[in-house]
Amino acid sequence: MLFSDRSIWTMVHGIVLGGGFLFLFSAALYCMWNLDGEKMSSGLLQKQCRSLSRMTIAMAVALWLMVIIGTFIAFPAYSANPPTDAEDLSAYPEALLKSSEETRWLHSIGMEVKEHMPWIPAMLMTAVAFITTRYRAGFVANGELRSRLLVTSVLVGGVVGLVALFGIFINKVAPLM
Amino acid sequence: MRETEHPSQVMMDRGPAVAAFLSAGIGSFTLGLLTLLGRYAGFAAPNLYAPVGNLTGKVGIALLAWLVSWVGLHLLWTRRDRSVDLGVIFSIALVLVGFGLLATFVPFLLPR
Numbered sequence: 001m002l003f004s005d006r007s008i009w010t011m012v013h014g015i016v017l018g019g020g021f022l023f024l025f026s027a028a029l030y031c032m033w034n035l036d037g038e039k040m041s042s043g044l045l046q047k048q049c050r051s052l053s054r055m056t057i058a059m060a061v062a063l064w065l066m067v068i069i070g071t072f073i074a075f076p077a078y079s080a081n082p083p084t085d086a087e088d089l090s091a092y093p094e095a096l097l098k099s100s101e102e103t104r105w106l107h108s109i110g111m112e113v114k115e116h117m118p119w120i121p122a123m124l125m126t127a128v129a130f131i132t133t134r135y136r137a138g139f140v141a142n143g144e145l146r147s148r149l150l151v152t153s154v155l156v157g158g159v160v161g162l163v164a165l166f167g168i169f170i171n172k173v174a175p176l177m
Numbered sequence: 178m179r180e181t182e183h184p185s186q187v188m189m190d191r192g193p194a195v196a197a198f199l200s201a202g203i204g205s206f207t208l209g210l211l212t213l214l215g216r217y218a219g220f221a222a223p224n225l226y227a228p229v230g231n232l233t234g235k236v237g238i239a240l241l242a243w244l245v246s247w248v249g250l251h252l253l254w255t256r257r258d259r260s261v262d263l264g265v266i267f268s269i270a271l272v273l274v275g276f277g278l279l280a281t282f283v284p285f286l287l288p289r
Contacts, residue, residue: 071232113281113282120205120274124274126201130193134193142191148263152198155274
């Protein structure tokens with residue numbers, strides 16, 4: 001088979017969900033930034049806010065699926081222990097990374113951060129999705145709340161981008177095959 | 178909403194929004210604190226799923242803190258909307274999130 005189950009799960013985790021999140025992130029940020037209660041008609045504003053709500057819900061779902069798949073499917077496969085006499089470590093990514101001084105940091109920093117940090121943007125994104133869904137167009141006129149939503153969304157995007165970068169590095173050196 | 182009212186002008190209670198922000202901060206802080214304690218104070222979170230290890234315990238406790246605080250704050254502030262200061266509470270939430278992010282990043286850059 002061209003791709004193993006582990007490899008397919010990694011692609012779902014990183015490309016489908018991670019890529020999907022980043023795609024939605026750009027769209028949601030643009031939408032949030034451009035909502036204008038004074039210039040938009042009532043109908044258009046409601047439509048835009050409905051779209052924004054759906055996008056933020058999809059982003060939160062994508063993040064939760066990413067952390068769950070990453071933690072409960074990809075991580076056990078990544079951290080599997082090789083047999084003591086194993087010479088080829090390519091099927092054991094953690095052991096492979098730790099076997100070289102040059103790549104050890106990818107586990108001790110990159111993977112450790114990937115294990116812990118992504119739960120934080122998942123919680124934050126859930127809050128953003130809840131607020132955009134509960135208030136719909138109501139938050140547009142409230143500049144204070146709107147700016148907080150923007151800050152939180154940018155923070156979430158930044159953290160996800162950082163974690164994704166570590167994921168790309170790790171997958172380049174020690175992919176789950 | 179009245180029919181003549183523009184949707185962006187509808188009066189809104191900020192309480193639920195503030196509760197959502199602050200509870201996410203509490204969850205983030207809890208995860209950061211448990212990560213620090215695990216790394217430097219020998220705290221062993223419960224191992225809820227053996228193939229993953231005690232990460233599941235740390236995350237489980239943090240998620241529990243997040244959800245319980247969310248429900249509690251939501252109920253509290255939905256009833257007492259007028260007294261909620263979004264700016265102050267959001268700043269506190271941001272500090273808690275900042276702590277969580279630093280605590281799940283910086284310790285891994287440093288030797289144990």
